[in-house]
Amino acid sequence: xxxxxxxxxxxxxxxxxxxxxxxxxxxxxxxxxxxxxxxxxxxxxxxxxxxxxxxxxxxxxxxxxxxxxxxxxxxxxxxxxxxxxxxxxxxxxxxxxxxxxxxxxxxxxxxxxxxxxxxxxxxxxxxxxx
Amino acid sequence: xxxxxxxxxxxxxxxxxxxxxxxxxxxxxxxxxxxxxxxxxxxxxxxxxxxxxxxxxxxxxxxxxxxxxxxxxxxxxxxxxxxxxxxxxxxxxxxxxxxxxxxxxxxxxxxxxxxxxxxxxxxxxxxxxxxxxxxxxxxxxxxxxxxxxxxxxxxxxxxxxxxxxxxxxxxxxxxxxxxxxxxxxxxxxxxxxxxxxxxxxxxxxxxxxxxxxxxxxxxxxxxxxxxxxxxxxxxxxxxxxxxxxxxxxxxxxxxxxxxxxxxxxxxxxxxxxxxxxxxxxxxxxxxxxxxxxxxxxxxxxxxxxxxxxxxxxxxxxxxxxxxxxxxxxxxxxxxxxxxxxxxxxxxxxxxxxxxxxxxxxxxxxxxxxxxxxxxxxxxxxxxxxxxxxxxxxxxxxxxxxxxxxxxxxxxxxxxxxxxxxxxxxxxxxxxxxxxxxxxxxxxxxxxxxxxxxx
Numbered sequence: 277x278x279x280x281x282x283x284x285x286x287x288x289x290x291x292x293x294x295x296x297x298x299x300x301x302x303x304x305x306x307x308x309x310x311x312x313x314x315x316x317x318x319x320x321x322x323x324x325x326x327x328x329x330x331x332x333x334x335x336x337x338x339x340x341x342x343x344x345x346x347x348x349x350x351x352x353x354x355x356x357x358x359x360x361x362x363x364x365x366x367x368x369x370x371x372x373x374x375x376x377x378x379x380x381x382x383x384x385x386x387x388x389x390x391x392x393x394x395x396x397x398x399x400x401x402x403x404x405x406x
Numbered sequence: 407x408x409x410x411x412x413x414x415x416x417x418x419x420x421x422x423x424x425x426x427x428x429x430x431x432x433x434x435x436x437x438x439x440x441x442x443x444x445x446x447x448x449x450x451x452x453x454x455x456x457x458x459x460x461x462x463x464x465x466x467x468x469x470x471x472x473x474x475x476x477x478x479x480x481x482x483x484x485x486x487x488x489x490x491x492x493x494x495x496x497x498x499x500x501x502x503x504x505x506x507x508x509x510x511x512x513x514x515x516x517x518x519x520x521x522x523x524x525x526x527x528x529x530x531x532x533x534x535x536x537x538x539x540x541x542x543x544x545x546x547x548x549x550x551x552x553x554x555x556x557x558x559x560x561x562x563x564x565x566x567x568x569x570x571x572x573x574x575x576x577x578x579x580x581x582x583x584x585x586x587x588x589x590x591x592x593x594x595x596x597x598x599x600x601x602x603x604x605x606x607x608x609x610x611x612x613x614x615x616x617x618x619x620x621x622x623x624x625x626x627x628x629x630x631x632x633x634x635x636x637x638x639x640x641x642x643x644x645x646x647x648x649x650x651x652x653x654x655x656x657x658x659x660x661x662x663x664x665x666x667x668x669x670x671x672x673x674x675x676x677x678x679x680x681x682x683x684x685x686x687x688x689x690x691x692x693x694x695x696x697x698x699x700x701x702x703x704x705x706x707x708x709x710x711x712x713x714x715x716x717x718x719x720x721x722x723x724x725x726x727x728x729x730x731x732x733x734x735x736x737x738x739x740x741x742x743x744x745x746x747x748x749x750x751x752x753x754x755x756x757x758x759x760x761x762x763x764x765x766x767x768x769x770x771x772x773x774x775x776x777x778x779x780x781x782x783x784x785x786x787x788x789x790x791x792x793x794x795x796x797x798x799x800x801x802x803x804x805x806x807x808x809x810x811x812x813x814x815x816x817x818x819x820x821x822x823x824x825x826x827x828x829x830x831x832x833x834x835x836x837x838x839x840x841x842x843x844x845x846x847x848x849x850x851x852x853x854x855x856x857x858x859x860x
Contacts, residue, residue: 319698319723324555344723346732 279309279403282374286350286390287399293374294350294393297381302351302390305378306338306369309403314340317366322358323380329353331389336379338369351389353382468682471812472845474774476795476836477622477820478539478569479686480675482650482763483840484747485754488677492747502739504703506718512742513717516705519749526652526752527645527669528659529691533702534740539646539672540575542688543616545701545735546644546668547576547585549692550614552734553667553699554642559611560585563636565599566592567621568646570825594828597623597788597797601631612641617666619647619655623834624771624795625788626655633662642667649689650675650767651793653760668692677751678744687741687748698724701735766839767794770846774837777850781857787832794838797822800831801857807833810856816849 285293291310295303311317321337329335329349336347358380362368369377384390394402412420417429426432433441452460473481492498496511503509520532536542551560564573564587577587590603598621615636619627629645636643643666645658659665674686692700698721706720726733755763771794778784783801800807804821811818822832837846 321698339723341723342728344729344732 279307279312280374281307281309281396281400281403283396285374286393286395287402288348288350288393289399289402290348292347292350294390295374296390300383300387301356302353302382302384303378304335304347304350304380304382305373306347307399307403308373309406310345311370311373311377314338314343314345316340317369320359320362320366320369320379322362323355325355325358327355329355329382331386338366338379347379349382350393351382351384352386353384355380356383357381469815471815471817472841472848473680473817474819474835474837474841474849475817476624476838477834478571478672479680479683480648480650480767480794480836480838481680481840482675482677482767482838484677484679484751487754488747488750491750492743497746498743500742503742504719506716510717513705513719515746515749516703516740516742517707517717518753519745520705522749522752523649523689523691526649526657527647527689527691528657528665529669530659530694531697531700531704532689532691533700533704535673535742535745536670536688536690536702536737537741538684538686538688539670539674540569540572540688541579542670542672542690543572543644543646544576544579545688545737546670546690547580547587547614547616548583549668549696549699549701549734550642550644551585553696554613557611557613557640559613561610561612562587562614562616562644563590563604563607563612563641564588564616565590565603565618565621565627567597567599567623567625567627568616568618569622572618572646596790597621597625598790599627599632601628601635604632604635608639610639612636612639614642614644614667616644616646617661619645619658620651620793620795623788623797624792624836626791626793629656629658629661631662633664633666637662637664645669645671647671648675648793649673650760650764653757653764654768655793665693667696673744673748676748678747685741685744687744697721699734700724701733701737703738703740763839764794767837770794770837770839770841771796771835773843774835774841774846774849777846778835778853781850781854783857784853787829795834795836797829798833798835799829800833802831804831804833807853807856810859811849811852814852814856816852818849818853 285295287293291307293305293307317338317340319339323335331352333349334346335349338345359378503512516534523532547562566589593600617627617629617632619629621627633643645666658669669691672686673689678686704721705717707717710716722728724734726738775786775796779786785799787797787799804823808818819833819835822829822834
């Protein structure tokens with residue numbers, strides 16, 4: 277069963293996606309492939325707004341019945357928003373991983389880092405080889 | 407080993423099935439340099455008959471002295487039904503019985519235990535127990551640091567009236583994790599923690615404040631004021647309590663305006679024998695909002711395929727076998743046997759029974775203090791309200807007096823001069839419901855005799 281990999285997003289090998297917003301911020305979430313592998317999410321631990329992250333740092337935790345996985349930040353910057361609706365409805369990540377299931381938003385400190393991420397095709401290969 | 411059921415033929419067959427030449431060959435991946443050879447310094451094996459006799463002789467040398475020591479472990483009567491049930495094979499020898507498909511009886515019992523502990527402490531959720539009260543405090547400190555995301559200091563304020571062993575264990579267990587335990591001075595005239603000792607820390611980044619109730623001297627702290635001060639200063643509150651005292655005291659969930667955040671203590675008073683120091687069990691309860699940071703096993707109630715109630719381990723993603731180095735603790739077990747005893751003890755006594763035990767212990771300690779302070783040069787140090795323990799001052803070093811009492815078959819109490827030298831020749835005594843008027847008279851007579859010599 278193939279998972280959805282929107283072509284307008286960037287990705288990490290560890291299955292995070294990043295979307296550049298018109299206002300220059302980055303929205304981060306986990307891919308459709310990741311949510312399927314984890315199973316039904318029961319809890320999401322999000323970073324504090326204002327927290328400064330470096331690229332590749334563990335930023336959030338997604339917890340299902342069988343696993344708790346770290347979510348890594350695709351870029352460096354300051355957390356400006358966290359998806360509060362996930363505290364009551366973690367299943368949004370399973371149902372709509374690229375939309376309502378977003379995890380947090382970052383104001384990036386180094387725009388060049390976005391170029392270092394995988395595009396949809398490259399990420400597609402990562403998923404294929406798993 | 408005589409109790410392994412496999413014959414040499416069985417072993418040969420199994421090795422052949424997996425294609426291994428010998429049992430030793432299965433250990434080949436351990437480097438030669440790490441292998442032990444003959445174990446030296448081990449005496450020759452004893453037979454079962456010899457070792458049973460050796461153990462009987464050793465046990466007999468403990469004697470059965472009359473016990474007036476408390477200081478964190480208390481002698482209470484344990485109804486015969488408790489250990490008659492606990493020693494059933496299903497409880498006694500089951501090894502890590504946490505699988506839902508195999509151990510519904512055990513899991514239900516642990517769930518009942520958790521329910522009782524939340525009721526007793528006035529909190530919302532409990533784990534299935536930790537090793538002991540002291541290490542439970544260490545876990546609570548680590549939990550507070552994790553749960554309190556806004557605080558960066560990892561500073562824990564502890565009263566000087568906290569059980570000194572609990573403090574040294576908490577320090578030892580958390581060493582290397584950059585926690586700071588700051589000890590607050592106590593009021594020498596009352597033996598308790600004054601609110602004023604907290605004031606110098608107002609406005610500082612404090613992660614948690616620890617309150618022991620009753621404190622190590624058996625006295626009552628101003629738990630409401632300290633709890634409110636801590637919350638007003640953005641700190642979490644960790645309560646360290648004697649579970650039996652909660653039968654008559656206000657539970658930590660009702661301290662101050664909001665109640666405390668984490669409750670820990672040692673469950674030994676609830677049906678666990680003294681056994682020369684252990685094993686006992688630690689308990690931990692907390693609020694639902696902190697449950698994901700709580701260490702230890704947690705049992706939950708759910709329904710099976712047919713909609714019938716069933717019990718299972720839950721929130722396992724906190725634990726080591728799933729979360730590994732980021733787990734809430736290295737603990738992946740509980741003190742199942744002692745918790746079984748405690749649950750049965752609490753069931754048999756019920757709330758009223760626990761109240762009676764607590765009240766009787768109070769009464770016997772009062773009688774003990776009255777009898778002993780009649781003796782010249784024995785003085786009650788702190789006059790405030792207390793729970794079944796009291797601090798007495800003698801006119802000479804406590805160690806010598808305790809030794810003389812021991813010769814008369816009496817364990818007289820706990821020598822406080824080691825940890826609290828400022829109190830001079832101070833002795834912490836305790837009498838529970840197990841000490842009769844005759845026991846107290848015997849102690850008083852012996853102490854009078856010891857103190858009149860020289």
